[in-house]
Amino acid sequence: MTAPPNVQPAAGLPIPVLPEFNGTGRTDAYARAAYAEGAGIFRIMPAAVAVPSTTAALRDLVLWAVRRRVPLVPRGAGSGMGGGNVGAGVIVDLTALDGCPLVIRPEARRAYSGAGVTLRDLAEEAARAGLRLPPNPSSARFATAGGMAATNAAGPRSVRSGSVRPWIEAVELITGDGDSLTLRRGAPPRCCPAVDRFMRDAEPELLAARTTILARFPKTRKNSSGYALDAWLASGDLLDLMIGAEGTLGIVTGIEWRLVPSPTRYAGIRAALKELEALPKVVPQLLEVGPAALEYLDASFLRIVGREETGGLLMVEFEGDEGDSLEERLREARRILRPHSAALEEATDRRALEELWAIRHAVSPTLAGRDDGKRSMQVIEDACVPVGALREYITAVREITGRHGVEAIIFGHAGDGNLHVNLLPDLALPDWRRRVTAIFAEVTEAVIELGGTPSGEHGDGRLRAHTLQAIYGPEVVSLFRLVKEAFDPVGILNPGVKLPVSGERPFESLKFGPDAADLPGDMAERLREIERSAGYGVSRLELAGPL
Known part of the structure; x- marks a missing residue:
């Protein structure tokens, strides 16, 4: 091994002279700022940005980075929540590679x-x-x-x-x-x-x-x-x-x-649950009916959009082809849900199903667009617990966030036990960061006690890398390091992601607060607009403008 893996440069990494390669390389402040954020909570100014046009050019970049010990941060649209798409090294934008x-x-x-x-x-x-x-x-x-x-x-x-x-x-x-x-x-x-x-x-x-x-x-x-x-x-x-x-x-x-x-037939049902306690009762039964999707919206979000279902909304979708018994499955779902529901709404075609799901699709844009002094933060946003522990997990999140005085919005994939939680701290409070940090630690403990994982589908990123020791124990984490060393012996590939680096803390380098990194011109507002509109398909180089 030529160097210890996961050696992370400080945020003040000197701007490197990029090698010649087939693609675009930029080190100006506007281009670097355009890639300083993704979805999620982080803002880290990279040292440079490289957009290789071909796989051969990407290989040249990697070989250069190995020789110079320069960290590379692979990136697509930047929509990942955990901070795996930002870093202090060279951002490698793969969205134009080989002409897609x-x-x-x-x-x-x-x-x-x-x-x-x-x-x-x-x-x-x-x-x-x-x-x-x-x-x-x-x-x-x-x-x-x-x-x-x-x-x-x-x-x-x-x-x-x-x-x-x-x-x-x-x-x-x-x-x-x-x-x-x-x-x-x-x-x-x-x-x-x-x-x-x-x-x-x-x-x-x-x-x-x-x-x-x-x-x-x-x-x-x-x-x-x-x-x-x-x-x-x-x-x-x-x-x-x-x-x-x-x-x-x-x-x-x-x-x-x-x-x-592709399936040719669709059906679904949406239930306004009378109480949260119904969730662990009905979800396992509904799974036996073979749904394609089983989603939950907690009462916390429903209050924001003016609805008062105290037990939240549970949405079930079925798919099939001609000859499949969708009507029978829908009837069985209705039987399971009726005793626990204040209201039921059904759909028997794709268009009606989309109308039932509209409120679920509105969650993230609604939260991201808020401008009332509270900022939607994806901190404990991807935990997955055994399905039977859903009620205990939601109860724990409510108790912990309530005790620390931070509003929490809960929604996600109930059928998998994978719920997304967005915190809404008041940034006018001087100790909002302390509250958020404490919530993260305490909810992580609750996830471990319930036999869960901190990430069901979004990955660890920088945010959750520090939790792996508690989840897996030191022996398994040492095995993770062996795997990392085999494939990345110099430690240039996304250091600080998956495996933490010495001295890095999960709640530094945030995109909000008085110590957020300064960005040139109106770049902070441009990045905020991407967040509000979920405009992650926007080219970051176009956002930065020409040199």
């Missing part, structure tokens, strides 16, 4: 996409062939294929189809040595330094620790926290370690996806 190739192979039910292809574009092309990729993150119009693979993304339909992991057949990537590598499900990888180091140094230790790994990994329906050692033990495929690694083991350049025929 997209090929649909209907006869094989496969798609190939470049890392910068959006899910919306992939879905539209697949739909022309009567196919689709089942996982559907709410950010589909701007979420990139590379970002979805990097976080093991999921979305509302994950209750039936799971996260993207089982739908990825292969990934192409650049390792921390600058080697091109393809990892394909069920096929041995070709020999290269990263694979050789893994086989020699990491694999024997992982196999020896199998019992510990399986005992320590959360028993939840979804998990995007840590490296997926449990999935690797089950499959033996290095591909499973790369999925969800957030660009810390390699920079994904292309993905081969499995597709399935």
